[in-house]
């Protein structure tokens with residue numbers, strides 16, 4: 001039977017990366033997506049911007065919306081301090097299964113909690129289910145029309161504190177116009193656009209970093 005793209009991506013990791021070495025997992029995925037088959041990982045160019053923001057925030061609690069194959073999960077988790085927690089939400093069980101194996105290959109299972117389910121269902125349960133008060137850092141990379149409703153939901157659920165950093169992928173391509181309009185005009189956020197390129201291409205894309213003002 002036919003394999004799926006995520007299955008082929010996992011195969012490339014298991015073939016070319018070294019267990020327990022996150023950077024080799026990222027390199028294997030980026031090489032696979034550059035030379036063999038494009039996939040919607042944040043990639044290395046935007047990934048370096050992601051790295052710099054994560055290192056600056058040095059978060060103890062991280063939420064990622066949209067795990068897919070776990071590339072950005074591995075990228076973020078590899079930079080976290082020892083007792084930090086990364087919760088990543090993925091509602092496609094096939095993607096979740098692949099991501100778990102990619103995260104395990106990188107040896108980062110202890111820092112990552114992959115929750116299989118929809119952001120809309122789980123954001124309201126974060127406090128009671130995971131003992132989270134607020135998130136220090138949120139990476140938005142799921143369906144682009146869900147960035148805005150989920151950001152409003154996080155506000156309503158009290159999951160953001162003064163200084164929480166939201167970093168949104170794809171604000172140009174595919175684009176998240178309603179989210180950008182809201183976040184750039186809201187007095188409750190200070191936003192900054194990091195110009196880059198769509199993963200593995202020369203097409204313009206970028207990340208929007210927004211700091212919640214409380």
Ligand SMILES: CNc1ncnc2c1ncn2[C@@H]1O[C@H](/C=C/CNC(=O)c2cc(-c3ccc(F)cc3)cc(O)c2O)[C@H](F)[C@H]1O
Pocket residue numbers: 040041042065066067068089090091092095117118119120141142143144146169170173174198199
């Ligand atoms: C809605 N709540 C959700 N809860 C949990 N998991 C979710 C939820 N919603 C989606 N997921 C999960 O999050 C992932 C979704 C990622 C979507 N990403 C993109 O579409 C995306 C697209 C491009 C792209 C650019 C140009 C082009 F020509 C073609 C594609 C580039 C990118 O970097 C992207 O991130 C996963 F698939 C889905 O199950």
Ligand SMILES: [Mg+2]
Pocket residue numbers: 040041042141169170
């Ligand atoms: Mg993306």
